[in-house]
Amino acid sequence: MxxxxxxxxxxxxxxxxxxxxxxxxxxxxxxxxxxxxxxxxxxxxxxxxxxxxxxxxxxxxxxxxxxxxxxxxxxxxxxxxxxxxxxxxxxxxxxxxxxxxxxxxxxxxxxxxxxxxxxxxxxxxxxxxxxxxxxxxxxxxxxxxxxxxxxxxxxxxxxxxxxxxxxxxxxxxxFIVDNVAEEIVSSVIAAMKKQVYEKIYIDEICEDIHYSRSYVSKLFKEQTGKSIITYFNELKITEAKKLIRETSCNMAEISDRLNFSDPRYFNLLFKKITKMTPIQYKNSIHRV
CATH class of the missing domain: 2.60.120.280 (Regulatory protein AraC)
Known part of the structure; x- marks a missing residue:
């Protein structure tokens, strides 16, 4: 055939x-x-x-x-x-x-x-x-x-x-269209880094860069493999690890500084992302 x-x-x-x-x-x-x-x-x-x-x-x-x-x-x-x-x-x-x-x-x-x-x-x-x-x-x-x-x-x-x-x-x-998606995602990441100590409002970020939320969310997932919220949470936990290493703040204070609504949620999210609690991370030798 x-x-x-x-x-x-x-x-x-x-x-x-x-x-x-x-x-x-x-x-x-x-x-x-x-x-x-x-x-x-x-x-x-x-x-x-x-x-x-x-x-x-x-x-x-x-x-x-x-x-x-x-x-x-x-x-x-x-x-x-x-x-x-x-x-x-x-x-x-x-x-x-x-x-x-x-x-x-x-x-x-x-x-x-x-x-x-x-x-x-x-x-x-x-x-x-x-x-x-x-x-x-x-x-x-x-x-x-x-x-x-x-x-x-x-x-x-x-x-x-x-x-x-x-x-x-x-x-x-x-010739530059292939870079459009990368530029959009880079703009979103830059905005999230500026707001790491605040709450994130995805609609406002999308409005600032003149694209719809559905379009930006789709591109972001395609480019990073993660949702915008997941990526933002990881940025917050990375910043939390830095605060644990470099400051004398306790976990409740770090949770508050990073604008988490509840220290318990902060603790659960930290463990979900790093596979250890904030206290375990603080006491660990290998702090990545």
Whole structure:
């Protein structure tokens, strides 16, 4: 029997969730209040112009402009007070590290790129009752496979824009994407080391580096083999060993300094990680 080989397809960009699909016709004095969220936002100016404020700084966008907003960036939209504008807004979740290349990326769309967005919007109009915001309401006679087609058009569009950015003067970006995960994990570890004497708030760390908690947690586990909390607990116990060696603090004082809620929990965690109690460690000869 002839032997066949299966080739695994590499998915460079994958859309996990669709959050918002909307086509808006804005008045000249339109103002969208400032907000931030954990997902990506794509804004395309189909007609007119707007001011797009990112972290307080204005970006002028005119007809044909596209802008990518990363998760957790503060942003708002204002009309130009001269003429009305039509904009297309698409919000989505993705854990692809390649999308970091599109952070605050602004570009003018070519006809072929506009064509993909047109097909995406057409598919959405025949699948959902637009706009799609908090809840997606399906049309009674929605197209077969409509959701999947929307996802495929979104991924096609994102790959097309990534290729465009990489082939332009702006980017040898693909050469540094492999380091994105390492940079994210390094940032998390650096933040944990600064907070070793405090309680850790993972959501705040993720917000500071502009990535979702689920994405950061996944990358961290892949890179270190440990969860963020496990790694942080090990940092605390390493610091506890240092305090035992270098200070005269008793175990309750060390537990308190490292912000453990209960000395008994500190004792149990210390033993779990080092295979000995804090007192046994203090009395041991080999203090690693």
């Amino acid at each position: 002839k032997k066949y080989y299966k080739h695994t397809i590499k998915n460079i960009v994958q859309i996990k969730n669709i959050v918002t699909i909307e086509y808006l016709e804005l008045p000249v004095d339109y103002v969208y209040p400032s907000e931030k969220h954990e997902f990506w936002e794509l804004v395309y100016i189909d007609k007119g112009s707007i001011f797009y404020y990112i972290d307080g700084a204005p970006t002028f966008m005119s007809e044909g402009d596209l802008f990518f907003l990363s998760p957790y960036q503060q942003h708002s939209i204002k009309g130009n007070n001269e003429r009305s504008s039509n904009i297309f807004v698409l919000c989505f979740n993705s854990v692809s590290p390649f999308l970091s290349m599109l952070h605050n990326y602004k570009t003018k769309l070519q006809r072929s790129e506009k064509g993909i967005l047109t097909k995406l919007l057409e598919e959405a109009e025949n699948t959902f009752a637009l706009p799609v915001r908090k809840n997606a309401s399906y049309l009674e006679n929605s197209r077969f496979g409509g959701e999947q087609m929307i996802k495929l058009y979104m991924e096609l569009f994102l790959i097309t824009i990534l290729r465009k950015k990489n082939s332009s003067k702006e980017g040898n970006a693909f």
